[in-house]
Amino acid sequence: MHAEQISVFLENKAGRLCEVTGVLSEAQVNIRALALADTSDFGVLRLIVDDTEKAKTALKTAGFTVGKTDVLAVEVPDRPGGLHEILDLLQSAGINVEYMYAFVNVTGENAVMIFRFDETEKAITTLQEKGFKILDGQKVYSL
């Protein structure tokens, strides 16, 4: 059920993001989705790629601090209120979203969003009970 996300620590200075994409390009890794969270001093780049291990090794070799986190890729109905239904459900179940970001591609009728929850397993059950589709990692990487 889980998808693997890699995260990279970046100092807030010119050209750092470009270096990450350079390393990934060199390693022939394809970026599927990404989000950047930043403060005035540093940023955390979160990435879903087609080959997590390859990307991680390449970035580490290039001297970056790299982390790996389990996230969920959830299909969100592509219509008004679609995202709200999901968030409302999780809210009533007492599950918090640590962060979320949108996937680049869509699958048919639905959009795909990446979620990081405080209680991942509980979120899976809660969502599946209500019929929301969670994409398998392998599927996400090749979307």
Next chain:
Amino acid sequence: MIYDIEYETMPREALEAIQFRRLKATIERGYASVPFYRQKFEAAGITPGDIQSLDDLPRLPFTTKQDLRDNYPFGMFAVPMENVVRIHASSGTTGQPTVVGYTARDVDTWAGLMARSLMAGGATRGDIIHNAYGYGLFTGGLGAHYGAEKLGASVIPVSGGNTKRQVVIMKDFGPTILTATPSYALHLAEVADEMGVSFPDLKFKYGIFGAEPWSERMRDEIEEKLGLVAVDIYGLSEVIGPGVAMECYEAKKGLHIFEDHFIPEIIDPQTGEVLPYGETGELVFTSITKEAFPVIRYRTRDITALSPEPCICGRTMVRMNKVSGRSDDMLIIRGVNVFPSQIESVLMEMKHIEPHYQLVVDREGQLDILTVMVEVSEAMFSDEVKTLQGMEQEITKNIKDYLGVSAKVKLVEPKAIARSQGKAVRVIDNRQI
């Protein structure tokens, strides 16, 4: 004006006779009451009886800051605790500051030395002294306070911080003497300016500045911006606190060391060899009147030179140049002593944090800003910004708690910190003092 005319203008021969008598008594007491000194003397194969003249002083072993730490907290005290009336301490890592004690007579000696210093710096009993040195474990605040009272001046115990309130007090109370660290003095002037108060129009005549190194250039700036005569005071808690040496306002050229209480030596920091007058090296002090905490050949790590030239003020005591540097890696941040190793200990105590760090010191406006750069290792990295920020805050808090100094903590990428020949560059000091 001279506070203690008999001693401060004593002819050299008479002074040396007093010095030898007092040195002898100090060595005998240290040997008898402090196990550390006895062991050190024995290891060097020397007894108090071997010291036959002042020239024999270099035969005694040195005392270092590490020795004081090893004897934390009271191991170097030469009197029983019931005779100690005051304890001060320098900043240190967890459990390892250097602790010093004073008997009632030591407190009185110190007050007398500070009264001498204040008067050498232009103060008289008719003055109002605005004392912005920090009160507390730091010797600056209470040292200046007791000296001001001893002198008979009126002292405002305003301590550090609350700068706007200080400006109001300076405007309303009309103090005539300012005692502060030189960087805080400039900060006061800046804040006064922001508040529409013209500092040079205040009633200040003299400013007595110390606890951190400052240059002639900074003196010019202070005198111009604050509209007062700026003089330098020197001291360190291990020796007694402020009041070990003081510049006279008449000459403003070197600080008179109160040699009837402290014997100075200049040594080569590498070989330990004593250097003659005029040569630059590390300053070493032996206290010769202190009861609770005598120090024998204490290495200050401050770099300076001594000059025996007669002074226009009439004092006969040798002068030391303004301190030009350190023979170790100690930094002075807003008057607080900081060793890189202390920051390292703070980091080591924290889970997941690796001690890959670098200290960058800048002067923004008039204040020293310490930035601690910490490399983000895989173990401490998180994909959540708030966790990383929490870590920055925790490091900041721990540094403040253990060292008493505010630092900006900045997480940086691994290998961001320059390594020269495999050895990390721990300190970058960008201050132009």
